[in-house]
Amino acid sequence: MATTLAEFEAKVLLDQTLSTNHKSIIIPIELQEKEDSLPTNRFNKLFKLLIIYCLVLLVYPVYLGYAIYWHNINSINISWCEGLGFLLVVSTLVYTCLCYSFVLSPLVDHISFDIRFPGSMEKVIQSNEVRCAVSSIIILGCIIFLIIDTQDDRYRLVSAGGILLIILFGFAFSANRKKIVWRHVIWGIFLQIIFGILIMRWDSGRDFINCIGSKVDTFLGFTDSGSSFVFGYLVDQKPFLPTKLENGSLAKLVAEEINNSTAVKNIVVFKALSTVYFFSFLTSMLNYWGILQWFVQKIGWLLQTTIGTTACESLSASANIFLGQATTPFIIKPYLGQLTLSEIHAVMTGGFATIAGTVLAAYISLGVSSAHLLSASMMSAPAALAFAKLFYPEKETSRTKSDKISIKPPSEVNVLDAATQGASSAGLLVVNITAIVIAFIAFMSFINSLFEFFGDQVGIHNLTFDSILGKLFIPLSLSMGVEWNDCEKIAKLIGVKVVLNEFIAYRELGLLIQNEELSPRSAVIATYALCGFANPASIGIQLATLNSLAPQRQADFARVVFRAFISGNAACFLTACIAGTLYNEFTYVQL
Template sequence: MPTNRKPNIKMSAFKARGVENPIYEDGEEKQRKPYIETSKTNGIGVDNPYDEDPEKHLGNEECKPNDDNVKDEEEEEEEDQGPVARCVNKFYGGIHNFYKRNKKIIHYTFLGLFLLGYFALVIAACIVNFKQALALLVLTLIAIFFVFWDLFIAKYGDKIAESLKPCEKFLDNHWSIIRWFVYGALLVAVILWLALDTAKRGTNQVIPFFGLILYILLIFIFSKHPTKVRWRIVIWGLLLQFIFGLIILRTKPGLDAFNWLGIQVQTFLKYTDAGSRFIFGDNFQEHFFAFAVLPIVIFFSTIMSMMYYLGLMQWLILKVGWLMQITMGTSPMESMVSAGNIFVGQTESPLLIKPYLPDLTISEIHSVMSSGFATIAGSVLGAYISLGIPAAHLLTASVMSAPAALAISKTFWPETAKSKHTMLSTIKLEKGKENNLVEAASQGASAAVPLVASIAANLIAFLAVLAFVNATLSWLGSMFNYPQFSFEVICSYVLMPFAFMMGVNYNDSFLVGELLGMKTFFNEFVAYQRLSEYIHNREAGGPLFVDGERQYMSVRSEAIATYALCGFANFGSLGIMIGGLGSMAPKRKADIASCAIRALIAGTVACFSTACIAGVLYIPELYCPDVLMSTLFDNGTNASTTNLMSCCTDLFKSSTLLLPGNITFTEGFNITMLNGCCVLFPSGFNCSEVRP
């Protein structure tokens, strides 16, 4: 028979205050808990005032349950159950209590067994095939290093900081004198390095170096508060750029590592073809962009969502943000968003600091927006790689532009107020809200659908508008016997000086200027698509000019253009940024709108500065079509006689004479290069069949 129990009225005191009683929750298991287990913080580093005793703070200490009443209710419930149910409940309760008592031991046991099996796997793989297992070994060692580093800092970080306080105090007291020695030493080191590098490799590195200085001076001259510029941020931002670029572009380990990483990313993205083939059929690549490129965005978004759920992205972002904060001296919010923009997009990275957005200074808001404009999202990174843009350059640009964005933004709009948040350790990054990894993957795929639709819609619209504008300009130009007049022609002449100051070859600078115009007035997808056409034309070895128009550029110019285009700084993104940030911080909409145009300019210049650093540091491998084109026709830096002879020899070997006047080429060579080599080395090929 059902028992008649009095309704428990002790919850009324809580409900009268709009607070749910933490003791009387649904479920028998929760009713047996005498106290709630609450977090020590509320997610943003603030102590929870209801941590120890919620009833005490509510003034309802009498609301605590009576243990005798609880036991009586449990006994009454057990009487209502059958013997099998009581046995099952007793068995389950025993297991549950055992797990609660030994929870840590069980977790550590399973973790230890997993790690033991993993290390055994790594060792066995290294013994069987060390070359194949080298990447796994390196990643494992890096993970071990950071785990022990985190443990070390957690235990001894405060002691180390305390021991370094005398040094910090000394530097603060004498920094006005010491900084001039530091800045002078850095300046002398850069000048000496540039002089030695120029003497060894030619003058290609000089122009982008002075281009970088020119961009910094222009930003300083038009700064919102020129007298408030903190040069530590500027110098350290450029120094981090230079260090990253030097390691990646000039050292063999760094170059090999990023080339290997680029190959792995390309291989990883190829797995998208499995899903595309299943949905669209075996001939899906016939519609390459729609069925091969856009699905990559969905795949990459899924992976990023899974990494967020596991907490890997938050951990990585915190590490990069910490590095930029301690070196550049920027606020935790700026550093966090800048680090996040290496991996996620312009509207996703501010979500990392969403609870703190209303408290940001206007300079910090400007910095957050500039960082978004100066970088690209990881989800579209894969799409650009699939177009044929070198993966290593895109990955390098994403890393280098993060400190550049902070340096340029804090010069263009310096800080004049005190930030309310000065400690990175007080910022808590939450994991994904999904219940499990499968839900996280599904959520990531679903979240990419609007992005894919937006990319496709924007490309259709912008390319249609571009065609209309070009037709209109051609119609106007035909009135003056110049039907080639187009939007690209205008951009190529207006923006050519900016491209040239990045270190692009003079003849290539018109093409790069055209790409910069497309990126700024339309979007970077349109620009990268056009750049991929130039790359494919060069690799195919087609003619350099068709109807008087240049068809491709040198490998070095392609690399510099890749860095300059690697950012969301365009007028279309301006609306996205204002709308996204405005929805996260409605009370700051006026401040967000007021600094949007400046942030767009700062993001653009940050990309240009990254391209300048790449122009100073990047040295392409000996690519003979580039050597011949620049030496014989572009009036570029003269190649050594040995390189020229070697390249002409390769050209002769790659040329096949089918019929008189009918010659085929491979590896990017063409008839124009063959003519030039025949002038220099007439005995190397049957040049009589080439020149009448």
């Protein structure tokens, strides 16, 4: 028994020794494998960078050079908005941005610009008197410009008066008139005017936005390739297959004529809303590569520098141009819990006052000018900040500084994962749009029938909710500069947009434009006035999104959301007034 116990103890000791030796052997091998893999990973990264640099710095410039040479020897004209000319413009912009980001920006970051003025001069520069003087010069310059510019058409001053009325409305119902910082308001409107002049009055700016609009139309037209493959004649409006019919027969001739005339009505959910899938697919790829974030940061910096709003407000307003109200809050998610009530109000107003790039495509497909929609979305960003700071001024100290704001990298595995997630998420967006449009149009018909029923009982025939809205918003449409003959039509569209949905309003606007029932001036003003998500359904979308990101601020979100809803609509109307002020029928070129 003793021998057996000794053997057992010896065996246990041997197993422990072998186990210890085994571990001592295995661990260094695993570490060694990791260490061996590090040089391999570094080599792979360097190899990928080398390939990218070769393509960007060597192969692509050689291709461009040969393309220019080929066009010259074949005497082909180069237009800056078509073919090689457009490619050269885009390439120049891309290389300029790359040079700034990777060469100039790192150099500038190491240089300290410390400009000091004498104490007395610094006090003078920062004094309220100097700021008031600068603001007064800006206002005086705008007035002189309008007096000179409207010599041929004084009716445009009606739209300028509309700007004053909307600002007066914001001032009268401001949450705290004593705290209003007029720099925010003046600079916001001034930026709108500058954008409007560049786009609507400057030939090169108008040509540029026309070019971008046409490229957007062409690009989104590729959606039909995918949607027609899935939905067939519901998209391409060609229900017949003439190749299956006998040559020369009457049936084949009739089928070809119907196909060529596209006499079959397309279905909105299959034709117009299919663009949302494609656009969301693209924006997700741009977001993964960081291109979208780069543009957002630069525009945010511009708004912060000029208007003087905080970093979160400016970043959110610029992101709304591309992303929309349901996606933009994710960019400033880490800071939502620290925002003041005024900042929350400005973030919400930006969401209400602009439209997302994903649904921009759907509105374009309804027959609305793509160029005007693009410019309206850009002009509404500073308008949102201006009116938000007028309607709900800052009463607290901001805790979000510009140097603390950063955009987190994407969480997707690769660009393919980002693109597929974007297309998949667009499916939910399309379903939501479809459901809201169906429900609201049905509800609108029900409300109209009720008004018509009650009107008939007292001898008022054809009384509808649409007609009441058309009467209520006539003063607003008139103050924006809409021609009197079109006032009731535009007022009805504004009412539909405010009470129901901007998609329905744009659908009606597209029909009015198609049937030539509106003057060009009224159509332009309406396009700008409707360009925003400020409708009751968007209130729920914003509250649901923000509450999920910052549950501890639910009460604050609910406290300011209705004011933000009014501010978002007012910002859209401000943009429409500026468009009406700058519109000149004598020099107008269809955008």
